[in-house]
Amino acid sequence: MTADTTVDSLLDDDLLSRFRDRAARYDRENAFFADDLDELAERGYLRALVPAKLGGLGWSLADVVRAQSRLATAAPATALGVNMHLVWTGVARLLHDRGDDGLDFVLEEAAAGEVFAFGISEAGNDLMLFGSGTVADPQPDGSVRYTGRKIFTSLSPAWTRLGVHGLDAASADAPKLVYGFIDREDPDVRTLDDWDTIGMRATQSRTTVLDGAVVAPDRVVRRLDPGPDPDPFVFAIFACFELFLSAVYAGLAERALALAVDAARSRTSARTGLPRSEDPSVRRRIAEAALALDGVPPQLVGLANDVADGTDHGALWFAKLSGVKVRTVQTARDVVDAAVRVAGGATYFAGNELGRLQRDVLAGVFHPSSDDAALNTIANAWLGPVQD
Known part of the structure; x- marks a missing residue:
């Protein structure tokens, strides 16, 4: 484990570079991210949400949101897979912080190296x-x-x-x-x-x-009882799942935008002889993508802090959480689409990183909450349920 356990130091640039190289191989071979997981475990990442007194890093939910986005800039599938472990430790942490020790065994076992x-x-x-x-x-x-x-x-x-x-x-x-x-x-x-x-x-x-x-x-x-339940356990699962999931797609989009910028600067127009970065249509695509993506991280961090702090959003809580997932995934899909259009036909070839991100981002629509479920939740929050 590294001595410095801030997000940027634990997920340092060298680690991200290794993960990015492996991501191409994992995708090509349809292989599990075993080496990535070993490195993350060795550095204590799987203990991120475990309180320090129980042997963990004591990170906040907002720290994990930032970390998952950073990890996803290198290896979205690795970040998405690790998410599931982090959700359970996040649930246990939220209950622990509210005086419920019923899932403390999750924190203790995660500190001991178990993978959830x-x-x-x-x-x-x-x-x-x-x-x-x-x-x-x-x-x-x-x-x-x-x-x-x-x-x-x-x-x-x-x-x-x-x-x-x-x-x-x-x-x-x-x-x-x-x-x-x-x-x-x-x-x-x-x-x-x-x-x-x-x-x-x-x-x-x-x-x-x-x-x-x-x-x-x-x-x-x-x-x-079946059906929506106010139990803090259910809320904690929903909150951690939606926030950490959204963080992965935000990081994926961040990487796609960076690749688009690189492509715009490195490609030259045969028609004008100028870099594509001078083309007004390219500049507009990148500007629109950057503008859309810029609003995502503050929303995720803000909601993560609200969850941890126990902010009372009342009946709007599930609407906010499902809404931020749908909004983040759609933004990520739009950013990736813009990036592909800027980078051109090279992205259509197997092994191209941006082409892989285009395939990876599609998975976002299959995670809960779906668009329809989120809109129904939001409508019920603002208008009340439909009367029978």
């Missing part, structure tokens, strides 16, 4: 946190067995703890959504080798099959 992954997404389940097709079967000893399939399980080759949810439809107080953490060693957990996508390939977000996998009694962390 996110097992929430399910095919066809647009309820996400508010529902599940996975069966949660409580056992007499207080443990819970889970049977179902989780998709988009980032960190699949490396996770040691998987946070999952499922629906208990059989108990006296049913239905209840039951959240808990499964160990990698569980024999009833299978990871399929089915990740072959057009972008974000290094995340290796494979399908996880739960065939009665057991969550121990002391790892069952919530039993909640």
Whole structure:
């Protein structure tokens, strides 16, 4: 671990250069970002949100937002994969700071080197946190067995703890959504080798099959009613997920803009003999992209500070968080599109970094919240729900 643990020193320029070189290979070979993860772990990055008194770096949510954006300028898929671990440690940190020690084991185990992954997404389940097709079967000893399939399980080759949810439809107080953490060693957990996508390939977000996998009694962390729930646990998951995810796409867009600037300066127009950076249409594209992107980081950092400080946005909280995700991803897509138009046909060739970023940024539309879900949340916040 480095002695200086500020964001810029831990994610120094040399590290980012190595990660950027590897990113091309990971994408080409459809390989997991194993070497990146090892370096990040060695430097203490996986302990970023763990309080110093528990053996971590004690970073704030805003620090992690800045760090994830910086990491994504070099390796967006690596940043996206690490996000899932950071979400769980972020949830545990927020609850810890509010006097709830129910997830302190997450912080302690992350400090000891465990890697946490996110097992929430399910095919066809647009309820996400508010529902599940996975069966949660409580056992007499207080443990819970889970049977179902989780998709988009980032960190699949490396996770040691998987946070999952499922629906208990059989108990006296049913239905209840039951959240808990499964160990990698569980024999009833299978990871399929089915990740072959057009972008974000290094995340290796494979399908996880739960065939009665057991969550121990002391790892069952919530039993909640299905549907939107005011529980701080649910809010913490939503907040950390949306903020850290948005940070990745902001960093990706920052890199795309930098590549566009380089291309504009290095390319020469055959028609005028001047650098493309002198072309008014090129200058306009870059200026518009820079103007749009400039507003994103302050929004993310500001919301991260509001979450950590407990700012009361009342009924607008979920609207703000889902809104910033949709807005950031759309901005990133617009910036990348402008960058590709500036850089020209070279981006269409395999191995071109900007071409890879164009493929990677497409993944943003598939993460929660979707555009439709976010707009529905925002409309409900401002107008109230539709009357039946």
